[in-house]
Amino acid sequence: MNPPAGQDPTYQPAAVTDAELLAAHEKLLEKQPDDRAHYKLMPLGLLFFFSGLILFAATYLNRYSGHFDPSIYNENALPTKGGGEVKIDPIVLGKRLFNQSGACVTCHQPTGLGVVGTYPPLAGSEWVNGPEERVISILLYGLQGTVHVTGKSFNAAVMPSFGASGFGWSDDKIADVLTYVRQEWGNKGGPITADQVAAIRAKVGSRAAWSESDLLQIK
């Protein structure tokens, strides 16, 4: 039934009854007699289209889902095999340790220049850039008494121990903070490894805080 010409906007007449509508579509779903003996293009086209979409989906999922790993937030990344310890740059760790409140920064200041007359500077310090064993020993056991740094003399404060008798820092922590200090503020000392710290700890055992003269014995 064709809709009547000159549409009336106030009322859209229905061309079929509901029963006719249902019956007509019911009939469409029944098996049609094969009146033409060739393929209908439509289902083939839709099949190809759907297959193409599934292919895209599978490829995209394989490439960008990070294998559904919960720790992959970057879709280009893949989960690391073995799940080993993630290595963080020791200088970054060392900086964090240095800046912890109550640790190094409190006295030696974020600039590494210390406080005139009270806390010795680390920037350009011959103790920091000198022999590794010496600087590791300072951290492990502390330093007290007068000390001469960059030509000036400091006697007001005591350098606490960061080893077993003091803050109890591990070999890794001491190594990291020393690595940081030895390359910051223009210092040119090399990195320190945790093994070096452990060796000194084992060699010396436990002792009281160093004095400057004893430290200068270490080469």
Added chain:
Amino acid sequence: MSSPAALSPADSGPVETRGRCPLLLLAGSAVAWLALASVLALISGIQLHDPAFLGGCPILTHGRVQALAETAFVYGWIANAGLALVLWILARLGGEPLRAANWVAAGATFWNLGILLALVGIASGEATAIPLLELPRDVQPLLLAAYGAVALGGVLAWTGRRRDVMYASHWYAVAALFLFPWLLSIAQVTLLWFPVRGTLQAVVAGWYAQGLWTLWMAPLALAVAYYVVPKSTGRSIASYDFASLGFWCLLFVGAWTGGRHLIGGPVPAWISTIAIVAAATLLFHYAIIWLNLRGSGGLGGVPLQFIRFGLLAYVLGGLLDALTAIRGVAEVTQFTHFDEAQQELAFYGAVSMLLLGGLYYALPRLTGRPWAYGGLVRAHFVLTAGAVAVRVVALGAAGLVQGTALNDAAVTFPEIAARTHTWLLLASAAQAVLLLGNLLLLVNFFKSALCPYYAAAVAAVRQTQGIAAEAPVR
């Protein structure tokens, strides 16, 4: 009251005898909410390019106005219109008068009461800040119960259908009726009553928002389209044997698009990857809808014009969805007005236009008389179609400008605001035109549906009091 002579013989059905009141209640509420939502959307739109507009009032601060507009539009207009039309279609296809009409009427009343309470709650600061679920927590159980009461009429019409066959409108209508309460209750419990931890909330919110679109709004609109098109044109659906494939594709794939807006977000990458893949696979559904419903008639009356526009917007929206899901494109369009443009195209251009077509088709059958003002019907279509098109283009352009500027670290936010200013002005102007069109609908509805009742009520009162209707007043 009813004048069957005005209706064609193909339209006679016993459905409307009992269903008239509750369905008209739903339809009338829908039209009123649409007008209110348009006003709020206009305010929200103006605030985008003129932040000081009405900003002094805490109720109208931008965030709250946006939540109000969205709630009134989705849970006021789309819910009421969708339910009215879907219940009517199920009853007509079932061949019986609407069952549980009292339940439907009660449910409709409490639903609208709940929405009103929700809006008051949002205005006073109880909004949940969850996109598409801004309803205050304490109102949601009431809405669930009311929805259940309304859906009861539809479900009974489906289970008690005379002919034991199911048509495409049946599937979509039943899907919409059943899936919404499940979606809403899961979202409610996991986000508001016993909130899950951290960004899992964002995943649930995304699942709900996309589920609301693909499993509720789209089925409501498609149920209407599948009914009105063959009824008006008299032609069967083309390639109908594939319609069920399209239906199941939408259902099974649609809800997996939940991570659509979490691309690059603080959730594992697989969530957004699956959403992208689902958005692409959903193209199959859009292809089938296009196949089925593209021949919606030549010139056609205004309802068919609405439906044709709505279908075009629906398919276009699906294509756009798949396109913007690609990460390279999402990098530019994410977090911009482009998302808004897509939502406008989907909610207004597709679903609302389809529902409006259904409303213009169904109301004469519900009231028993044609629409009062034919000119207003045509004007509504022209205004709405034009304004929606302009709005989508303007917001899309604003979004692209904003997106490319955001990706350039040197461009400051005041600069971005200056660049998008003109496009946003254009979008606001189009929103004002939309408001005008919806006010025309409100006037037309009032005259068509309510005035006859008023006149009939007056006549009935006069009759009971023994006063002749024609007696002149002395």
Added chain:
Amino acid sequence: MKNGALLFLGLFAALGVSWAGIIIGSSDQFGALAPYYDAATDQTYPNGMAGVAARGQLVYRDLDCASCHTQQVRRLGFGSDQARGWGTRQSVARDYIYQPFPQLGQSRFGPDLTNFSAHSPIAVAPGGIYQLLYAGRGAMPAFAFLFETRRIVGEPSIHALHLGAGLEPPAGYELVPTPRAEALAAYLLSLSSPYDDYPEAMPPPAPKGEEAKK
């Protein structure tokens, strides 16, 4: 499709499968994320929110600030988030586990706020947040209703704000923030992701092919 029961089951399956896959799957993966213990500093990250900051998040939520601001930093190479100074790495799920209602946001009409207290000059300037809220700036509207202009009775309040020229209250009046403004400011000042070394936040290792080329 004739069978009503089949339709019903199909609907249930469609919703159930997506719910199980997305929500239950996600919940298994990061629904119970614990804080990360950093051996170097002997602390766990992230830190919980202070009570007043949590209240401020409720104010943020009630004003729906998320309609214009996001709180998620995207990875390098995807937008300019890090180039704009909004963060030093991609935000991960662990950043939000102590937030009762994470406000990730969906639109950026204003800057991202993930690290607002760490990176924004407004946060650092004294009274900067209150000035921003009271007067607005650019596309951000003024939230003057979060403040109270009241007559000075006796001594001026210690909470009275002096936000600069043009924003001073009339003589005899003082401008004070309401408790909501104070909570909101506390929340904004708590916004930062201080820890960069969660295992999942590490940048992906360079592909083997590139290393072999070196």
